[in-house]
Structure formats: C-alpha cells, structure tokens
Amino acid sequence: MDESPPSSALSGLNGLDAILQHRSRLGALVLLSTAENMSFSRLKTLLDETDGNLGAQLRKLEEAGYLSAKKEFVDRKPVTWYSMTKAGRAALSAHLRAMESLIKTVKN
Numbered sequence: 001m002d003e004s005p006p007s008s009a010l011s012g013l014n015g016l017d018a019i020l021q022h023r024s025r026l027g028a029l030v031l032l033s034t035a036e037n038m039s040f041s042r043l044k045t046l047l048d049e050t051d052g053n054l055g056a057q058l059r060k061l062e063e064a065g066y067l068s069a070k071k072e073f074v075d076r077k078p079v080t081w082y083s084m085t086k087a088g089r090a091a092l093s094a095h096l097r098a099m100e101s102l103i104k105t106v107k108n
Helices: 007-015 022-030 038-047 051-063 085-104
Strands: 067-074 077-084
Touching: 007 085, 022 038, 022 051, 022 067, 022 077, 022 085, 038 051, 038 077, 051 067, 077 085
Parallel strands: none
Antiparallel strands: 067 077
C-alpha cells in the first residue's frame, strides 16, 4: 500500500502563504480585492475584530508588502485607508490556487 501523498497535495501545501493562513489577514485581503480601498473601521466591522487584533494583523500585511495604508483626517478624526498592492494581489491569487489544489486532492 502506497502511503506517500500525491504530488498535487504537497504542491498545494507548499504553495500556501504562511502570512495568509490567519483568518483576519486572509479576510482583509479578500475584502480589499473587491474594493479600491477600505477604512480600518469598515474592515473591523466586516471582520468582527477588535482594534488591537486587527491593527496587528494589518501591520503584518503591510510589512509583507501586501497592502498599503494612507492616513488622513475626516471631520477632524483620523481615518486609515487600506488598499491592496500588486504584491498582495499576486500573493492572494497564489494562495487561493494552492487551496484549490488541496481541495481537489481530497477524496470523499
């Protein structure tokens, strides 16, 4: 009996982006892929996150070059706008392709 995993399973696992394996980081990029930009407060609401946790997760994405942040004042209140970078789009696409590959290898 052959117990080695199919090469497509290994390829899928190796293709997963460690940065995007966190729910909030993956969710933020998925949401940002549908919009030109989104405010911190909107992401917080949609992802149902606390300020501290979301801030930390977005900072990791920013450090990886997957998104950019722009700060401004609206009605004298600070607002941070996030948008996905070209590298972020590429990383999300590659991660989703790897997930699709994994899903296809699962036998029911």
